[in-house]
Amino acid sequence: MISSKLVTIVTFLYLFCTVLYFNYLAFRSKKLGNLAVMATWISLLLHTAAILWRWVESYQMGFGHAPLSNMYESLVFFSWCIALIYLLVELRLKSRIIGVFAMPLSFLSIAYAALAPGVSDRIDPLIPALQSNWLHAHVITCFLSYASFAISFGISIMYLIKARKKEGVHPETGLADFFPSLESLDNLIYKTIAVGFPLLTIGIITGAAWANYAWGAYWSWDPKETWSLITWFVYAVFLHARLTREWRGKRTAILSLIGFGAVIFTYFGVNYVLSGLHSYAS
C-alpha cells in the first residue's frame, strides 16, 4: 500500500528531524534550528498526506472509514498530533528547543507503528461496535489530549534538567542554559495541560456517549475507562495543586511526568496488560 510506504518515509523523516534538533541543541546554530522546524513542517505535511491516502485506500477496498480504528492507525495519528501540537507551540513561542523533546516522541510513536512486528498495517473493515460517528470525535479528542500531555511531559523533563542544574547537581552541563527560563517552562507545562485536560475530558465524555449507544452503559468501569479516569485524576491534582502556589515548579513537573505515565498506560498498558471492551483496539 502506498500509504504504508509513506508512513515509513515519514518515520525516517521524523528521525532526521530528531537528529536535526539534537544538533541544534549541540551547536546552537540558528540555521540548524530553522532547518529543523522546516523539516518538521514538511514531514507533517507528508504525514497528513499519508493519513489521507490511507483513508482513500480504505474506500478503494470497498469499506471506507477514517484511519482511526486500530493500533497502527492510532499510533500514526498520535505521532501526527504530537508533531502538530509541538509546531503550534513553536509558532507561538518561537522556542525551537522544545523540539528536542517533542520530536523523539513523535518519531517513537510512528516508528512503533511502522516497525513493530505485532502492529499490522492492514486496513480492516469496521466491526459493528466501531461503526459509529462517535469514533471520530472520541479518537481525535483523546489523541490531541495525549499529544498535549506528551509535549507537557517533554517540557517537564526540560524543567527538571534545568532545575537540577540550578541546584548545582550537574553544574558542568551547559545544555540547560539554552532552555527557556524556569518560570516560562513552568508556565508552558501548565498551558499544555490546560489544553490537554479539557480535551481529555471531552474524549472521556464522547467515549461515554458512544458506549451508551453501543452497550447501553455510559460508564462500566472497564480498565480502559478506569485508566482514563485515573489519568484525569492525576491532571486534576496537577491543576488544583498549582492553585495553592505551594506546588510549583519541580513538584508539578513531576506530577506532569506521572500524568504522562498514566496516559501511556491507558494507551498501551491496558491493551497489553489488562483486558476489557477496548481489546479490539490492539
Place this chain on the structure above:
Amino acid sequence: MLALGEAQRQFFLGEALSSKSEKDLFSSLGEVLSSLRLAIALLIVLAVASIFGTVIPQNAAPEEYLRVYKLTTYKILHILGFLDMYRSWWFVFLLTLLCLNLITCSIGRFRLTLRLLSQSRQRLEDAEWKSLSPKKNLSLKGLPAEWLPSVRKALAHHFPSAKALDHSGTHHLFAEKGKLSRFGVYFVHLGVLVILGGALIGFFYGFRGNINIAEGETTNRAILRNGQQIPFPGFQMRLEKFTVAFYPNGAPKEFKSVVTILEGTQTVLNEPIRVNHPLTYKGLSFYQSSYGVAGVEKAVLLVKEKATGKEHLIDARVGARTELSGGNYSFILTRFHPDVQGMGPAFQIMSFEPNRPHENFMLFQKHPEMEDRRPGPYRFLIREIVPKYYSGLQVNKDPGVLLVWVGCALMIIGFYLTFFLSHRRLWIRLSGKGKETLLEIAGSSHRNRTGFEQEFEKMVHSLKEKLSGQPKDSKERERQS
C-alpha cells in the same frame, strides 16, 4: 489579583480565612472538609484505589478468583470490597467525601469570587497603580476634559462600556470584560456533581437486564442479572427476524434484529435494532448484544421422484406437512437433531402414503448416500438448513442519563470559560499638565498574561492612531452625531 491574593492563597490552603481565633471541633472539621488539600488528597486516593480495581478482576465468579488467589487472600479481598470495589462502601464514601469537599470548597470560593469582582474599583491609588502590569503613558495636546469623549469612543472598540469618574481634576475610566471566566470553575464543579447525581438516579431508579427472543417469538419482560424479572410497561416485543452479515474476510459486518412493538394486539412500531443503533420505547432502551441459534427455521430439500427422475425444490418447515404428487404422498419434518452420533445434523421425517402405514426415517445432511438404500417413491436431499436465530438484547432503563449529559455539557462550558477566556480589566487616567494631557493606561488579566500583554500592546497602538492630532471639540462631536 491585588490584595486578595494572600486571602485566596490562605483559602486554598484550607487555612482560616475568618478572624475567629478560637476553633471548636466542628469549625476545624469544616475547614478540613472545605480545603483544597483534602481535594488533592481525595483525588490521589481515588486514583490509586482505581488502579486496584483494574488489576483485580471485578465481579468475577469465586472459582475464577480461587484460581489466582489463595483462599485467605480471596476472603480478605472479598471482605475489603476489592472484588466489587467501585460499589464498595469505602469507595462510595470517598466519592461522597469528594462531593462534600467540592460543594463546600466551591461555595467558599464562590463568595470570594463575588467579593473580588465587586471590589474592582474604578479609581486606583498610586500604589495599586504601580503594581499593575502592563502599563503605558501617552502625551496629548489639549485638556483632559476635551479628550475624554474621544478616548471613550476609541476605547469602546476594545473594551465596551467603560465607566468614567472625576476625581479632583483627573478623569478616571474603568472597563472590564471576560468576568464570566472567573465562574468557569464553578460550572466544572457543578458539572461533576450533576453527573454523579445522574449516576445516583440511574443506580436507584434504573436497571439493566437482558432478553433472549427467538425469531417469531414475543416477550414482555426483562431478566436482570440476579434473576429478577421486570415486565415491560404495557407493551410486548416480537422478534421478526435476526440477521448477521459478514465481510469477505469473515469479520462481522452487521447484527440486526427487526422487532415489532405490540400493545395488546396493536402493532405500534416495527424497527431494526443494530449495534450502535438502539431502540428506545417508553423509557426502555434495547441494545443488540448477542445472538445464537435457537433451532431450525426450515430446510430446503431437493426431492427426486424415483420413477420419473423429476426434481422438486421444497421449503419445508419443522412440524408443517408438505404434499407431493397431488396429495398422494406427504411428509412432515418432525424433529431436528443437531448431531446424531457424530454423523452431523439430521431431520427426523414421517411420510404418509394412502393405504399404507406411515414411515419414519432419518435424513442426514452429510450422508446423502444413506438415502439410496431407503425404499419409497422419493429420494430426499438436504440442500440447506436455515437456522432459527435468537437475538440477545440488553434492556436498560436509566432515568439519570439525561442529567449525566447535562453535567458533561456544564463541564465543557466551564472548561471553555476557565481555560480559553480571561477576566481582563483596564484603567485609564487623564490628567492635565499645563496645556497637555497625560493619558495613563494600565491593565490586568487574571490568566494568560502574555496573551493580554500582546492585546494591550495592540490596543495602545490603535488608541495612539485614533487619538493623533487635536481633540475633537465637544460641540463638533454633537453636530457629527
